[in-house]
Amino acid sequence: MNPDSQAFEYDPFEGGELAAALTPTPQQREVWLASQLGDDANLAFNESVTLALRGPLDRDALDCALQALVQRHEALRSTFSPDGELLVAAAGSWPVTTHSPANAETLAAVERKAVSTPFLLSRGPLIRADLVILAADHHALVLTAHHAVCDGWSTGVLLRELGSLYTTGVRRAPSALPPASSWVEYAKGRAERDDREDVAWWLETLRAAGPPAALDLPADRPRPPFRSYASDRFDTRFPPSLSADLDALASRLGATPFATLLAGVASVLTRVAPSEEGPCSILVGVPSAGQALEGRRGRTLVGHAVNLLPIALSVDFERSFQELVTSVKEALYEQFARIGKVLG
Numbered sequence: 308m309n310p311d312s313q314a315f316e317y318d319p320f321e322g323g324e325l326a327a328a329l330t331p332t333p334q335q336r337e338v339w340l341a342s343q344l345g346d347d348a349n350l351a352f353n354e355s356v357t358l359a360l361r362g363p364l365d366r367d368a369l370d371c372a373l374q375a376l377v378q379r380h381e382a383l384r385s386t387f388s389p390d391g392e393l394l395v396a397a398a399g400s401w402p403v404t405t406h407s408p409a410n411a412e413t414l415a416a417v418e419r420k421a422v423s424t425p426f427l428l429s430r431g432p433l434i435r436a437d438l439v440i441l442a443a444d445h446h447a448l449v450l451t452a453h454h455a456v457c458d459g460w461s462t463g464v465l466l467r468e469l470g471s472l473y474t475t476g477v478r479r480a481p482s483a484l485p486p487a488s489s490w491v492e493y494a495k496g497r498a499e500r501d502d503r504e505d506v507a508w509w510l511e512t513l514r515a516a517g518p519p520a521a522l523d524l525p526a527d528r529p530r531p532p533f534r535s536y537a538s539d540r541f542d543t544r545f546p547p548s549l550s551a552d553l554d555a556l557a558s559r560l561g562a563t564p565f566a567t568l569l570a571g572v573a574s575v576l577t578r579v580a581p582s583e584e585g586p587c588s589i590l591v592g593v594p595s596a597g598q599a600l601e602g603r604r605g606r607t608l609v610g611h612a613v614n615l616l617p618i619a620l621s622v623d624f625e626r627s628f629q630e631l632v633t634s635v636k637e638a639l640y641e642q643f644a645r646i647g648k649v650l651g
Contacts (some may be wrong), residue, residue, distance in 0.1 A: 313384060318487070325624045327381065327395075327396045327491045328393050328394070328395050328396075329393070329394055329396075329495060330393070330394070330494065330498045331387070331391070331392075331393070331394040331455075331490055331494070332391070332493075332494050332497045332498075332610075332611070332612070333497070334597075334611050334612060334613055334614070335394060335455050335456075335610075335611050338352055338392065338453075338454055338455045338611060339387055339428060339578075342428060342455070343391075344536065345412065345536065346425045346533070347537050347538070348536040348541065349425045349426070349428075350422065350423060350424075350425050350536075350538070352453055352454035352455065353421065353422045353423075353424075353425075353426070353451060353452075353453065353454075353536065354451065354452055354453070354454055354457055354458075354459075354462065355418065355422050355449060355450065355451040356449075356450050356451075356462055356466070357414075357418060357422040357447055357448070357449050357450075358447065358448040358449075358450070358466070359445075359446075359447055360445070360446040360447065360448055361444060361445060362444050363443070363444060364444075364446050365473070366438075368472055368473050369438075369448075370403065371472070371475040372469050372472035373401040373403065373436060373469070374400055374401060374466060375399055375472050376401065376465055376469060376472070377434070379468070379484070379487040379494055379609075380465075380487055380490065380609040380610075381396040381432035381489065381490045381491050382456040382457065382461070382490040382609050382610035382611070383399070383401070383432075383433075383434050383452070383456060383457070383609065384396050384397055384432075385427050385431070385433065385456050385479075385490075386428065386429060386431035386432075386433065387428045388429065389429045389456070390636035394494065396490075396491060398518035399431070399432055400432070401432070401434055401435075402432060402434075402435050402436065403435075403436045403437070403438055404435070404436070404437050404438070405437075405438045405440065406437060406438065406439045406440065406616075407439075407440035407441065407651050409439045409440055409441055410441065411441075413439060414439045414441065414447050414449075416432075416447055417437045417447075417538060418449055418540075418542075421435075421437065421449050422451070422540050422647075423452040423540075426453040428453070428455065433452060433455060433456045433457075434450075434451070434452045434456070434457070435451050435452075436449065436450050436451070437446065437449040437451075440477075450462075450465070450573060455611055456609075456610060456611060457608075457609065457610070457611060458596065458610070458611050458612060458613045459594070459596065459613070460596035460598045460599070460605075460608075460612070461597065461598075461601070461609040461610060461611075464606070464607060464608070464609050465609060467617040468484055468607075471484055472484065474644055483538040484607075485558060485607065486536055486607075487607040487608075487609070488601070488604045488605065488607045488608040490607075490608065490609065490610040493601070493604075493608060493610065493612070513617065515648055516588075516590065516617075517588065519588060519589050519590035519619070522576055522577075522589065524576070524579060525545070525579060544551050553567065553568070560628075560629055560632045560633075561632075561633070561636075562632050562633070562635075562636045563636075565639075566632060566635050566636040566639055567632055569591065569593070569618075569620075569635050569639070570628065570631045570632040570635040572591070573589060573591060573620045573622050573631070573635065574622060574628070574631060576589060577589060577622040577624075578624075586621050586622065586623035587621070587622050588619060588620070588621050588622075589619075589620055589622065590617050590619055590620075591617070591618050592615045592616070592617055592618075593615070593616045593617075593618050593639070594613050594614075594615055594616075594644070595614045595616045596612060596613060596614075597612030597613065597614055614617060616642055616643075618635075618638055618639060618642055619638065620634070620635060620638060621634065
């Protein structure tokens, strides 16, 4: 026995009957490894969303809908083995904490706690919910999950399904939704893939793009000698008119709001960072949902399947913003099309 090895007190049956034990996907392994650097790093992966609920609330129907979601999606019932080598899906539930009486300050405190309380990856559950009762006809539902089992795409799936299950009444119509895609099957398929072709394609793509510019971005304080994960939460509410204006601008430019915003970000980055005269090439990491490559099966797939795609952008201030948006749109389309061809 290796004298340096650690002994873990771990009972895989502690959480109930096992549904599956499988190898985590590369994305999940990456999140697990980063979370081992300490609570500050682990907290960076808390994902929280707040739903404002107006009108009378059927608490029993809400509880039933939340528990139905957990039963539909194995990822929500998953935890890691202590060494991160296994992802274990077992029986589970979505714990709900009720806060009453409550006010706006209570809600703010709940939202802050949601992102400042770490999840225990080897014990779980990796999801939690807080129901804040502000008035008889006004509630706030704060849903929080660890990024290892949930991503932005998954959050959209869960919110749509939660609405359907609550509206139809899961107790009266338990089969109101079509069967959900299995995260276990998705993870098994990823484990069986040969990634050498993917790696070779990425190396060729990045080599062709060339080295990106080193952006010396201005900061309001000196960079610390050692990396820190200390952070805080700041909430900013944008008026609906701003979103409408963005949609209108993107429509006029013939692009999506995302491509328009990405062009704006690239423009700002190259303006605030010192650079040589002429076009500036930068590399921007764009999160991409792996579910989008699964076709119909991806529509109901919940789990962490995010890929970070490096998008090479060239910003030339001699050109118009319309031209920059067009080039960004083309770069996005080309990269996503090639990704689909390689992984499809």
